[in-house]
Amino acid sequence: MGEKKVAIVMGSKSDSAVAQKAESILEEFGVGFETAVISAHRNPNKIKKFALTLEEKGYGVVVAIAGLAAHLPGVVASMTVLPVIGVPADGGPLKGQDALYSIVQMPPGIPVATVGIGNARNAALLAIEILATADDSLRAKMIEYRKQFGDDAA
Numbered sequence: 001m002g003e004k005k006v007a008i009v010m011g012s013k014s015d016s017a018v019a020q021k022a023e024s025i026l027e028e029f030g031v032g033f034e035t036a037v038i039s040a041h042r043n044p045n046k047i048k049k050f051a052l053t054l055e056e057k058g059y060g061v062v063v064a065i066a067g068l069a070a071h072l073p074g075v076v077a078s079m080t081v082l083p084v085i086g087v088p089a090d091g092g093p094l095k096g097q098d099a100l101y102s103i104v105q106m107p108p109g110i111p112v113a114t115v116g117i118g119n120a121r122n123a124a125l126l127a128i129e130i131l132a133t134a135d136d137s138l139r140a141k142m143i144e145y146r147k148q149f150g151d152d153a154a
Helices: 013-029 044-052 072-079 097-104 120-132 136-149
Strands: 005-010 033-037 059-066 084-088
Touching (some): 005 013, 013 120, 013 136, 044 072, 059 097, 084 097, 084 120
Parallel strands (some): 005 033
């Protein structure tokens, strides 16, 4: 069936610096990924097509980066059973707090894992951990990575 990839989607090109944090971790681990810019508000048909074709394109996890009202992670999660990790972007007048509350407060039945504001690095690490449950090689890389945090980290 092949190795699963990570889809990174952001609501605006202005979130590219946040996405780069996830991309660099995925590259470090050798995990395939693709990044897209799709606004849930401006392009509802495009985000629907994106979400409904994730599995057939070989994705195993989605990292969704969004700021302000931050509907993107929830919209994607409502259309797929793949794990979705929301990353609140750190822009806007509230510096990402509005996005954090929007993403973390999903209604029952449609979960979105949420990391800290702007912390796409942790989102990528969580995506890798999820993929590693079915990939022993990736699991070994994660164990090795964790050793840098202390002798009891892994």
